[in-house]
Amino acid sequence: MNFMASKQPENSLLGPEADSQRTLYPYVTGTSVVALKYKDGILMAADMGGSYGSTLRYKSVERMKSIGKHSLLGASGEISDFQEILRYLDELILYDNMWDDGNSLGPKEVHNYLTRVMYNRRNKFNPLWNSLVLGGVKNGQKYLGTVSMIGVNFEDNHVATGFGNHLARPILRQEWHENLSYEDGVRLLEKCMRVLLYRDRSAINKLQIAKITEEGTTISRPYSLKTYWEFSAFANPAQGAVGTW
Amino acid sequence: MSKSVIEMPPKGGFSFDLCKRNEMLAKKGVNPPSFRKTGTTIVGLIFQDGVILGADTRATEGPIVCDKNCEKIHYMAPNIYCCGAGTAADTEAVTDMVSTQLQLHRYHTGRESRVVTALTLLKRHLFNYQGYVSAALVLGGVDVTGPHLHTIYPHGSTDTLPFATMGSGSLAAMAVFESKYKEGLTRDEGIKLVAEAICSGIFNDLGSGSNVDICVITKGGKEYLRNHLQPNPRTYTSSKGYSFPKKTEVLLTKITPLKDKVEIIEEGDAMEEE
Numbered sequence: 001m002n003f004m005a006s007k008q009p010e011n012s013l014l015g016p017e018a019d020s021q022r023t024l025y026p027y028v029t030g031t032s033v034v035a036l037k038y039k040d041g042i043l044m045a046a047d048m049g050g051s052y053g054s055t056l057r058y059k060s061v062e063r064m065k066s067i068g069k070h071s072l073l074g075a076s077g078e079i080s081d082f083q084e085i086l087r088y089l090d091e092l093i094l095y096d097n098m099w100d101d102g103n104s105l106g107p108k109e110v111h112n113y114l115t116r117v118m119y120n121r122r123n124k125f126n127p128l129w130n131s132l133v134l135g136g137v138k139n140g141q142k143y144l145g146t147v148s149m150i151g152v153n154f155e156d157n158h159v160a161t162g163f164g165n166h167l168a169r170p171i172l173r174q175e176w177h178e179n180l181s182y183e184d185g186v187r188l189l190e191k192c193m194r195v196l197l198y199r200d201r202s203a204i205n206k207l208q209i210a211k212i213t214e215e216g217t218t219i220s221r222p223y224s225l226k227t228y229w230e231f232s233a234f235a236n237p238a239q240g241a242v243g244t245w
Numbered sequence: 246m247s248k249s250v251i252e253m254p255p256k257g258g259f260s261f262d263l264c265k266r267n268e269m270l271a272k273k274g275v276n277p278p279s280f281r282k283t284g285t286t287i288v289g290l291i292f293q294d295g296v297i298l299g300a301d302t303r304a305t306e307g308p309i310v311c312d313k314n315c316e317k318i319h320y321m322a323p324n325i326y327c328c329g330a331g332t333a334a335d336t337e338a339v340t341d342m343v344s345t346q347l348q349l350h351r352y353h354t355g356r357e358s359r360v361v362t363a364l365t366l367l368k369r370h371l372f373n374y375q376g377y378v379s380a381a382l383v384l385g386g387v388d389v390t391g392p393h394l395h396t397i398y399p400h401g402s403t404d405t406l407p408f409a410t411m412g413s414g415s416l417a418a419m420a421v422f423e424s425k426y427k428e429g430l431t432r433d434e435g436i437k438l439v440a441e442a443i444c445s446g447i448f449n450d451l452g453s454g455s456n457v458d459i460c461v462i463t464k465g466g467k468e469y470l471r472n473h474l475q476p477n478p479r480t481y482t483s484s485k486g487y488s489f490p491k492k493t494e495v496l497l498t499k500i501t502p503l504k505d506k507v508e509i510i511e512e513g514d515a516m517e518e519e
Contacts, residue, residue, distance in 0.1 A: 166416035170449040171424060174441075195423040199416070231428060233291065237405035239391070 026078035026129040028052050030063045031202040032164030033074035033133045034192045036176055037142050037157050038185035041213035042135030044074050045189045047197075048222055049204040056204060064210045066217040068093045071107040071136035072210055073114075076161040077149065078129035085128060088117065107136025107143040111153065119151030131161035137214050160192070163200040168192035182211070194225050259377055286414030286446025286453040287317060287328035289383045290426065291407050292435035295392045295463035296385035299439035300328045301414065301447050302472070303454035310454065316471070318460045322347050322358040324467065325386030326460045327367075330412035331379040331399060339380050343367050360386040360393040364403055372401025381411045387462050414446025414453040421445045432461065440474050447476065 028050045035044035050058030063082070064074040067089050075082040092113060096105050105113075111134045121127050127149045135144045145155035158172040171192055180188065186209060197203045205227070210219040233239075267277065284305040289298045304312035319327050319340040325347075329336025343366045347358045364384055371378055382397040396409045408426050410418040421442040430438065439459055446453040457474040460467065 163416075167420045170417040170420050170445045173449065174421075174445065191424050192420075195420045198423050199419060231407045233394075233405060233407035 022126040023078070023081070023129055026081075028057060028079045029129075029202070030061060030076045030079060030082070031200055032160055032162040032168070032196055033063065033076050033131075034160045034164045034168045034172075034189060034196075035074065035133045035135050035144055035158065036172060036180070036185060036189065037135075037144050038180040038182060040182065041137045041142055041211065042072065042144050043182075043185045043189055043209060043211050044072060044133060044135055045193050045207055045209045046074050046076070047193070047204050047207040049202065049206070050079050051202045056202075059204060059206060060222070062208070062219070064208060064219060066210075066212070066219070067110055067134075067136075068096070069104050069216070070138040070212075071105075071110045071134060072212040072217055073110075074133040074135075074161075074210070075130045077131055081128040081130050085114070085117070085130065085132070089113075104138075106138035106141075107134055107145070108138075110134055110136070111143070111145040111147065111155070114147050115151060115153040118147050118149060118153075122150045133159055133161060136212055140214060163196060163203075164192065167195050167199055171195065190225060194227065197225060197227065259374065284414075284450075284452025284454075285317065285330040285412030286410065286418050286443055286450060287330050287383050287412050288410045288418050288422070288439055288442045288446075289328065289385045289394045289408070290422065290430070290435060290439060291385075291392050291394050292430040292432065294432065295387045295461065296394055297432075297435045297439050298326055298328050298383060298385050298460045298462070299443045300458045301443055301453040302456045302458060303447075303452070304333055305452055313455050314472070316458065318458050318469070320344060321363050321384070322351070322386065324388055324462060325358060325360055325363050325384070326462060326467065326469075327363070327385075328383040328411070330381045330383075335378045335380040336382065339367065339370060339378060340382070343370070357388055358386075359388040359390065360384065360395065364395050364397065367397050368401050368403050371397065371399060376400040383409050383411050385462060387464050392462075410442065410446075412446070412453065414450035417445040417449040418442040432463075436461065436470075436473070444474070444476060 030050055031047065033044065033046040035042060044064055046063040048059060048061050048063070049056055050061040061079060063076065064072060065086060067073050073089070075085070089110065093105065114132055114134060118128060129149050131149060132147045134146070137143070143155060144157065144159060145153060146159040146161065147153040158176050160168040172188070175188055189209060193207055197205055205224040206222050207225070208220050208222050210217065284303055285301060287300045289296060298318055300317035302314045302317065303310055304315040317328055319329060319336070321327050321340060321344045327340050329340060343363055346366055347363060350362065351358055367382060367384065371380065376399045379399050381399055384397060385394045394406055394409060396404045396406060396411055407428070408422045410422065425438055436459055440457050443457045447455070455477055456472045459470040459473040461470070
């Protein structure tokens with residue numbers, strides 16, 4: 001009888017087989033998510049594309065889902081990791097409901113949970129390859145926060161992931177103000193999504209806008225934005241010097 | 246029979262003889278000094294009567310700001326100006342070189358320079374150096390064929406556009422242009438939009454900062470608005486300013502001018518011709 005035989009833990013830090021368990025690169029990815037606080041709650045927009053490297057593989061991926069009664073989660077990055085996070089949150093909400101005590105997890109609590117999950121995964125060198133946007137309203141308090149794949153989290157009046165950081169945030173910083181109406185908020189989000197559509201190669205012209213207020217969540221039907229291509233310089237770039245490029 | 250020396254092709258371009266040694270040194274921890282880059286947001290747009298170019302004024306050396314108020318809009322010809330992003334030495338040298346080539350060409354042909362001439366000279370030079378001359382340029386001007394705006398990348402490719410941005414702050418500036426640009430802008434609308442785009446770069450990009458320079462080029466002439474906007478002024482901590490200690494008695498006041506009064510005919514660079 002061999003009491004001393006110790007079982008090697010499967011995910012030991014040493015051992016080359018352990019590496020195949022870690023996420024090394026993302027495969028099917030979603031591009032930016034943009035969100036802002038408005039008068040009655042949170043507005044969030046994301047397109048419906050799932051890219052497989054440089055191919056646009058899936059064109060109907062819903063990257064925003066409602067969580068519990070008070071929250072809305074949008075994700076960019078690896079789609080399979082997003083689905084895994086939805087399973088974790090499902091379990092979290094389920095256990096919370098089972099207490100049956102009239103309390104429900106609000107957006108701040110869900111955001112905190114996600115932060116812990118993401119940060120702990122990164123510490124084990126096995127991250128969930130997502131940038132998440134968590135928005136919601138509970139007891140009249142609006143909340144909008146973000147968590148990245150390395151665990152960086154903060155809350156703000158407007159957030160964006162991926163390319164949205166470079167293209168949408170300058171616009172939001174200039175034009176966002178307190179107590180935006182619903183129409184103004186949607187117009188501002190569409191402005192940001194349009195710039196992303198022009199300048200992000202993995203963006204597609206099929207997006208959804210989600211709204212969450214005290215009453216609940218609504219995710220719009222997919223629709224597309226109008227684009228403008230009629231600049232005269234686009235029509236005839238070689239004007240003035242025929243044969244040039 | 247003596248073997249004659251093999252005919253070598255004329256030497257040009259860069260010599261890569263020291264690359265292996267540099268690689269070996271870098272592995273040992275001896276890194277080459279970082280280049281003075283311009284970080285930068287540069288933009289250009291075509292409006293009703295011509296072209297408006299804009300640039301920020303920060304020059305960086307790695308994480309340090311080495312020049313708070315540098316000039317990124319370079320003179321090429323009386324009717325053509327060029328903004329430069331990338332390595333400061335490269336943009337200066339390349340625009341200077343093409344500017345003198347254009348002047349000689351003007352004397353040779355007796356005509357006003359065209360923007361496509363400057364474009365071709367720049368693009369040929371940059372392609373020749375295969376991207377090692379790290380200059381990303383926004384070239385704009387008005388000639389007999391009309392207003393033109395081009396972007397030139399370090400490898401030598403060019404684009405002809407109605408509005409363009411380059412540099413590390415290009416995405417922030419492009420976000421402003423893509424949402425607000427339309428054809429047929431007036432001069433004031435154009436200047437306002439360019440200033441907005443540069444400010445977007447200044448405040449949202451760490452590589453850009455300080456002031457906004459603007460250059461308006463039309464058929465009639467050009468207007469170089471140096472430091473058109475100064476959204477980052479230096480504020481002194483003491484509101485009182487400086488006061489001499491105690492009661493300093495003034496014994497004598499004598500003002501000596503450092504230079505004899507010179508008649509200033511016109512404002513403008515000595516290098517520019519009018």
